[in-house]
Amino acid sequence: MKFLVCLKQVPDSTVRVKVAADGKSIATDGITWSISPYDEYAIELALEHKDGDPSTTVSVVTVGPARSRDALRQALAMGCDDATLVTAADTVGGLDVAKALAAVVKEAKPDVVLCGKQASDDDQGLVGPALAEALGWPHVGMLTKIAAVADGVELWREIEGGHEVWTAPTPVVGLVHKSAKEPRYPSLPGIMKAKKKEIPEKDLAALGVTPGAPRAEVVAMEPPPQRGGGKILKADGDVKALAAELARLLHEEAKVL
Amino acid sequence: MSPPTQGIWAIVLLVLTIAAAAVFGYRVLGLYRLLRLGRDESRVDQPWRRLRDEIVVYLGQRKLLKRPYYIRGVGHALIFWGFLVITWGSADLLLRGIVGWQLPFTDTAAYAWILDIFAVAVLVSVVVAVFRRAVLRPPRMHRVPEGYVILTLIGFLMLTLLVFESAAIAATRDELGQLLRVFPPVAAALAPLISTAAGPAIFAGAWWAHVVTILAFAVYLPRTKHLHIVTTLPNVFFRSSRPRGALQLIDDIENKETFGAANVRDFSWKQLLDGYTCTECGRCSDNCPALATGKTLDPQKIVLDIRDQLLREGPKLLADAKAETTAPAHWVATKPDELWACTTCAACVEACPVTIEHIDKIVDMRRSLTLMEGAAPPEAQRAMTNIERAGNPWGEARATRGDWAEGLGIPTFAEKPDAEYLYFVGCAASYDRRNQRVARALASILKSAGVSFAILGAAETCNGDPARRMGNEYLFQLQAQQNIETLNAAAVKKVITSCPHCFNTIANEYPQLGGNYEVVHALPLVKKLLAEKKLTLTGGAAAEIVAYHDPCYLGRHNGIYDAPRDVLDAVPGVTRAEIAPHNRERGFCCGAGGGRMWMEEKMGQRVNHRRVDQLLATKSGATKVASGCPYCLIMLEEGVGAKGVQESIKPVDVLELVAARLETS
Numbered sequence: 001m002k003f004l005v006c007l008k009q010v011p012d013s014t015v016r017v018k019v020a021a022d023g024k025s026i027a028t029d030g031i032t033w034s035i036s037p038y039d040e041y042a043i044e045l046a047l048e049h050k051d052g053d054p055s056t057t058v059s060v061v062t063v064g065p066a067r068s069r070d071a072l073r074q075a076l077a078m079g080c081d082d083a084t085l086v087t088a089a090d091t092v093g094g095l096d097v098a099k100a101l102a103a104v105v106k107e108a109k110p111d112v113v114l115c116g117k118q119a120s121d122d123d124q125g126l127v128g129p130a131l132a133e134a135l136g137w138p139h140v141g142m143l144t145k146i147a148a149v150a151d152g153v154e155l156w157r158e159i160e161g162g163h164e165v166w167t168a169p170t171p172v173v174g175l176v177h178k179s180a181k182e183p184r185y186p187s188l189p190g191i192m193k194a195k196k197k198e199i200p201e202k203d204l205a206a207l208g209v210t211p212g213a214p215r216a217e218v219v220a221m222e223p224p225p226q227r228g229g230g231k232i233l234k235a236d237g238d239v240k241a242l243a244a245e246l247a248r249l250l251h252e253e254a255k256v257l
Numbered sequence: 258m259s260p261p262t263q264g265i266w267a268i269v270l271l272v273l274t275i276a277a278a279a280v281f282g283y284r285v286l287g288l289y290r291l292l293r294l295g296r297d298e299s300r301v302d303q304p305w306r307r308l309r310d311e312i313v314v315y316l317g318q319r320k321l322l323k324r325p326y327y328i329r330g331v332g333h334a335l336i337f338w339g340f341l342v343i344t345w346g347s348a349d350l351l352l353r354g355i356v357g358w359q360l361p362f363t364d365t366a367a368y369a370w371i372l373d374i375f376a377v378a379v380l381v382s383v384v385v386a387v388f389r390r391a392v393l394r395p396p397r398m399h400r401v402p403e404g405y406v407i408l409t410l411i412g413f414l415m416l417t418l419l420v421f422e423s424a425a426i427a428a429t430r431d432e433l434g435q436l437l438r439v440f441p442p443v444a445a446a447l448a449p450l451i452s453t454a455a456g457p458a459i460f461a462g463a464w465w466a467h468v469v470t471i472l473a474f475a476v477y478l479p480r481t482k483h484l485h486i487v488t489t490l491p492n493v494f495f496r497s498s499r500p501r502g503a504l505q506l507i508d509d510i511e512n513k514e515t516f517g518a519a520n521v522r523d524f525s526w527k528q529l530l531d532g533y534t535c536t537e538c539g540r541c542s543d544n545c546p547a548l549a550t551g552k553t554l555d556p557q558k559i560v561l562d563i564r565d566q567l568l569r570e571g572p573k574l575l576a577d578a579k580a581e582t583t584a585p586a587h588w589v590a591t592k593p594d595e596l597w598a599c600t601t602c603a604a605c606v607e608a609c610p611v612t613i614e615h616i617d618k619i620v621d622m623r624r625s626l627t628l629m630e631g632a633a634p635p636e637a638q639r640a641m642t643n644i645e646r647a648g649n650p651w652g653e654a655r656a657t658r659g660d661w662a663e664g665l666g667i668p669t670f671a672e673k674p675d676a677e678y679l680y681f682v683g684c685a686a687s688y689d690r691r692n693q694r695v696a697r698a699l700a701s702i703l704k705s706a707g708v709s710f711a712i713l714g715a716a717e718t719c720n721g722d723p724a725r726r727m728g729n730e731y732l733f734q735l736q737a738q739q740n741i742e743t744l745n746a747a748a749v750k751k752v753i754t755s756c757p758h759c760f761n762t763i764a765n766e767y768p769q770l771g772g773n774y775e776v777v778h779a780l781p782l783v784k785k786l787l788a789e790k791k792l793t794l795t796g797g798a799a800a801e802i803v804a805y806h807d808p809c810y811l812g813r814h815n816g817i818y819d820a821p822r823d824v825l826d827a828v829p830g831v832t833r834a835e836i837a838p839h840n841r842e843r844g845f846c847c848g849a850g851g852g853r854m855w856m857e858e859k860m861g862q863r864v865n866h867r868r869v870d871q872l873l874a875t876k877s878g879a880t881k882v883a884s885g886c887p888y889c890l891i892m893l894e895e896g897v898g899a900k901g902v903q904e905s906i907k908p909v910d911v912l913e914l915v916a917a918r919l920e921t922s
Binding site: 012013014015016030032034182184185186187188189190191192 | 631635641646
């Protein structure tokens with residue numbers, strides 16, 4: 001089976017994000033970038049399939065600025081076979097990204113396309129469904145497991161309190177949720193091999209995509225307000241008075257009672 | 258008396274000796290060839306130190322004479338020294354019997370006395386050893402029939418020696434009557450039991466029995482664990498010259514294709530020699546905190562499994578250089594849990610009488626799991642990913658590393674480039690709230706003593722210790738190189754650490770990558786500042802009893818046992834208590850070393866809970882337990898909490914006790 005995993009490079013979850021001087025974006029100097037966590041789970045899902053069936057191939061693709069190459073290298077180090085970088089400015093919107101990915105998919109002809117269910121930076125969850133729409137393929141969301149069956153694939157979806165098992169004909173787009181199996185840690189030979197691999201680069205024009213005007217605009221960004229310190233009531237005296245004081249504070253200051 | 262090898266008998270003895278020597282030589286050569294299957298490793302630097310080790314460790318039996326093995330150690334030392342004396346006599350017997358040459362001293366009364374006394378001492382030791390095996394049955398000892406065979410052979414050698422010596426005295430009683438007093442006491446005491454007439458025959462019989470037993474021993478030896486009497490000699494000589502706390506560097510890592518040890522070929526010849534040398538005494542296992550708390554890790558088993566696999570598969574591998582070989586048995590059979598249970602506390606290395614290097618083997622196998630297969634436990638992978646991405650195993654934001662120092666007026670090196678010392682804070686004291694208090698305590702001490710220091714702030718990154726000990730040598734080297742570049746760019750000469758792991762790694766491991774600094778842990782430094790009267794402490798706080806817990810990476814790995822105790826003793830109002838017998842070189846690990854801090858502990862009792870049990874069992878009346886390590890502090894905090902004794906005994910860092918008594922000006 002042929003997998004294609006679409007990934008996005010995002011600020012690492014350990015980064016303390018700061019608003020940039022323009023007040024509309026984040027400051028990117030000196031921050032660590034990594035593969036968006038759900039995309040990592042998507043890679044793991046495909047690689048697990050490859051572990052079981054060595055004839056499987058797993059390709060990765062991303063649409064983003066030149067630094068996204070590092071995210072592709074990380075995916076190659078984990079064990080993916082090949083990678084494609086579609087260079088595009090950070091500001092290119094989700095629909096255009098989906099169109100560019102669709103052009104790559106049409107060329108690569110995978111059986112299964114996997115995306116994380118959403119990217120951890122803007123949390124829009126747009127690209128996956130938009131890609132399925134652009135391709136005219138079915139898509140199934142919240143996947144935690146995928147297995148090959150006679151006439152397609154069996155897809156396990158997480159739902160409240162359990163899971164559903166769907167079957168779909170290939171080709172299909174799957175949107176991957178966090179699963180029990182943590183994304184694998186690359187082996188050192190894997191890292192070294194990934195360093196030497198060629199990563200072909202394409203631009204939007206070559207894929208026939210002309211970025212349209214943004215359909216959404218960030219007007220302003222601000223950090224969440226600082227949390228104030230808690231208040232500790234000393235339990236050294238009259239318990240009844242303490243309870244009364246607590247009730248008063250909850251009513252008058254916190255206004256929750 | 259002259260040896261009973263007149264005429265043809267000298268030829269018989271010659272033939273027997275040549276045959277025994279040939280079998281011995283053939284077997285040793287076989288073992289040597291198997292050893293050569295191992296990876297190359299140079300172990301010949303510092304020859305004088307190596308010779309000194311031979312005198313202290315081999316001849317002096319230094320590593321046998323340790324708590325709690327003093328009596329057994331003395332027993333072994335007697336057998337060993339007896340063996341040396343008697344071997345000289347045995348060589349003399351063979352030489353005299355075959356060609357009539359006599360070795361120096363063997364004809365002196367003094368030598369006869371020494372031989373006599375040692376023969377009895379060895380006999381007594383053999384009886385005690387048999388009693389231990391058969392009746393006392395120490396739990397960790399491998400009781401195999403081989404042990405009895407060897408003890409019987411040794412005992413028989415001593416008995417025949419005494420009998421032929423007595424018979425010689427009996428046979429020559431008349432002519433030497435007045436010289437009786439110079440005869441060795443035991444043989445002389447036994448002599449009257451033998452008639453003068455029977456003397457020569459008994460002498461000849463016992464003499465031949467003795468000599469044949471020596472030859473049989475030589476033939477049997479290479480097949481047994483008793484080979485250690487030979488292999489300890491090279492094993493001590495070739496022992497690692499690295500500081501104990503330093504793991505082996507993988508040189509030129511970017512251009513290598515295989516890493517760590519996945520099978521016997523991947524271990525170095527010295528690690529294989531360790532297997533030949535293991536006496537199966539079980540002291541390593543006896544002292545292992547993982548085994549003691551119910552984990553599957555057994556350090557002795559690791560050494561023996563590697564040896565057994567070498568003996569089993571080695572001949573096949575010698576015949577066919579490409580032959581497949583399996584991973585060591587413990588790895589496959591019981592899963593890598595054993596390897597991941599190790600805290601690298603070095604209790605095994607400390608306890609081993611024959612300088613076996615257990616940690617290197619375990620880390621080499623972890624290297625294979627982590628680097629070759631990416632197969633570390635998920636929590637360990639998470640910690641490594643965090644180090645990669647955030648520069649600390651907890652995954653806290655890189656940019657906030659220096660936040661603990663906010664408002665304390667502590668300069669960074671960028672702000673104070675001429676600072677004498679760099680305080681390398683480490684991840685724990687930078688991010689862990691409890692340990693941030695220790696960092697602040699040290700900062701206030703340094704300020705009070707007028708020490709010129711600065712920190713790196715956000716430019717500092719994890720020293721790499723957890724990654725290296727989880728087998729991720731590559732990540733360690735990346736972290737180390739990054740810190741070395743930062744330190745060199747800031748022209749740092751002297752480094753203070755409050756974390757023993759930072760101390761060990763920067764002092765003992767960074768030199769492998771070209772980072773050479775004068776590194777001091779805070780406690781020896783505070784001791785010095787107190788001695789120089791740069792620090793004065795006041796007795797404001799109430800009197801208290803404080804137990805001291807030895808961090809493995811201060812104590813066993815770096816020999817710093819006294820400085821923390823001296824500092825505690827210098828704190829007004831503090832009376833120090835020991836967590837005996839698990840203190841100093843027998844200190845029991847907190848459970849967090851070797852990357853274990855970030856791994857779950859599901860098997861058996863938690864190591865830190867056992868440590869708190871030991872602490873409480875001393876009934877010292879201590880209201881605090883002090884350490885000098887952030888990991889120990891976290892583990893002890895968790896331990897007293899889990900045992901519900903957090904109100905009566907509080908874990909602290911020694912630095913906090915000092916800081917609380919600083920003279921405020």
